[in-house]
Amino acid sequence: MKKTVAVVLVLAAGLALAGPVVAQQDTLEKIKSSGVLTIGTRTGSPPFAYINKNNEWVGFTIDLVEMLVKPSVEKAVGKSIKVEKKESTPPTRIPLLTSNSVDLIAGTMTDTPQRRESVDFSLTFFYTGAQFLVKKGSPIKSINDIGGKRIAAQQGATNAKIIREKYPQAQLREFPDQPAAFQALLQGQVDAYTNDGIQLYGLKAKAPNPNDWDVVGDFYSEEPYGMAMRKGDTKFKAAVDAGLKNGFESGKYFEIYDKWFGPKGELPYPMTPPVKAYLLKQIGK
C-alpha cells in the first residue's frame, strides 16, 4: 500500500510539472553537447530583464549572462555556445531548474538560506531591499504605517513573507506577477505595493505619470540577488562564479551596471559605497 501511494505521488508530481523528475546530468556536459545555455529570466522586471519597446528581451541580468557568464562557460566547455531565454516567475523558477528545463535562473532572485537548501547561488550581483511604492501624499511612509492597510506583494517573494510574519495587521494581497500587482495599486485596490526597492523605482519610471508615485521607507529586508543553479553542480557553479568574478575584477561588471543604472541608463540608480564594498568583498577585496 505504502509503495502504491508513493508511486501515485511521484506520478502526480511528474504530471504537475509537465516534466519528468529524472536524475540530473552534469550541466556543463549538457551545455557542451547541446551548445546552448538555457536561462530562466523575467519578462516584466525592468531594468533587470524585460521586453523593451522594440519587443527585445533585454536587461541588466541578461547582459551579465551574455557578457560575463557566457564567455566563462564557453571557456569551461571549450566551444562557443548560444544563450537561450525562457520565462521564469517566482513560483516556477525552482521547478524549472530541477526539471532541467533551464540551467540558470538569471532574473531578480534573492539568495536566501531556505532557497539554498534546494538550489545553489552564484556570487551576489545586485543588492537591494524591500520598500513601498505609494501614491504621492499617501499616509504610508514606512513599514510602521501599514497596519490595516491593503498591501500588494508578489507571491513567492521574500518581502510578502516578512509582512505576513511580522506585520499581520496589514491586509496582504498577493499577486502572481508584477503587472497585476501594479495595476491593483494604480486603481486603488491596494494602498501600497511592496517589492525590492530597485524594482519599485523601475515601475515608477515606467508609470504613465512617474511623479504621481513615491518609493518610501527604509529597506526592511536584505535582498542580495544571485543566479540560481541546480544544487551540487560544482563545476557549473565555478564557471558562473568565475565569469562574475572576472567582471568585478576587470571592471566590466561596473560598465554594465553603468549602462543600465548610470545617469544615462534605463533607470538611474547610483551604486552606494556600502553596496560596492559588499559586492567586492565577495572576491576578497
Added chain:
Amino acid sequence: MSYTFKWSVLWTGESGRWLLQGLLTTLELSALAWLLAVALGIVAGALRTVRFAPLRWAATSYVEFFRNVPLLVWMFFWYFGVPPLLPRAVQDWLFNHGAEFWAGMLALGVYHGARISEVIRSGIQSIPRTQFEASVAMGLTTFQAYRLIILPVALRLIVPPATNESLNLLKNSSVALTISVAELTFQTRQIETYTAKAIEALTAGTVIYLVLCLSIAMIMARVERRYAIPGLIARVGPAA
C-alpha cells in the same frame, strides 16, 4: 545532485493550516460559483429553446460572449474592470471586504453558467417536441410545461456532462489566484515560497484536487442512478 524529496514540509510549520485554508476557500468559491452557474445555466439554457426570438437572442448573446473569452480575462474584468464603475466609497468598502473573492466568484460563475447552459440546452432539445405539445394540450402554460415536464427530464439526462462541467469549475477556481484569492493552488505556492520544495507542495495540491474531484464524480454517479427514469434512458452494460 539529484532532487531530494522532503515530504515533511507538508506537515511541519504552518503548511497544514495553509492547505486547509486553501481547501476551504476553494470549496467556498466553487460552491457559490456553482450555484450561480447552475442558475444562470438553467435560465439561459431554457431561454435558448423558447419560441420568442428576442429572449433566444439575449440568451445566445450571453452564452457566446461569456464562453468565448478566456476565464483569466474574466477574472481581470471583474476585479479590475468593474470596480472603477462604482463610487469611490463603495470601492474602498469592497476592497476592504474581500473584493477579490467576489470578483473571482462572479468570473467563475458567469463563465461556467454560459457553458452549463449549453449542456442544459442539449438536454432540453433531446426531449421529443411532442412532450411539450402534449403538456400544452393538457392545459399547461409554456412556463409550467418547462418547469414540470421538460426541465425535470432534461436535468436527469444531462448528469454526466454536467458533472464534467462541475469538475472543470472546481479546477478552474485556481485561476482566481491571479487576482490574489488565497485558494488551494495559491497556498501550495505559499508552501513553496517558505520551503523551496515545489514538487512536494504541487503534489499535495494535486492529490487534494484529485480526491475532491473523484468524490464529486462518485456522488454524481449515485445521483444519476438514483434519479434515472426507468425506460427513458437506454443503458448498455452496467450502469455508471
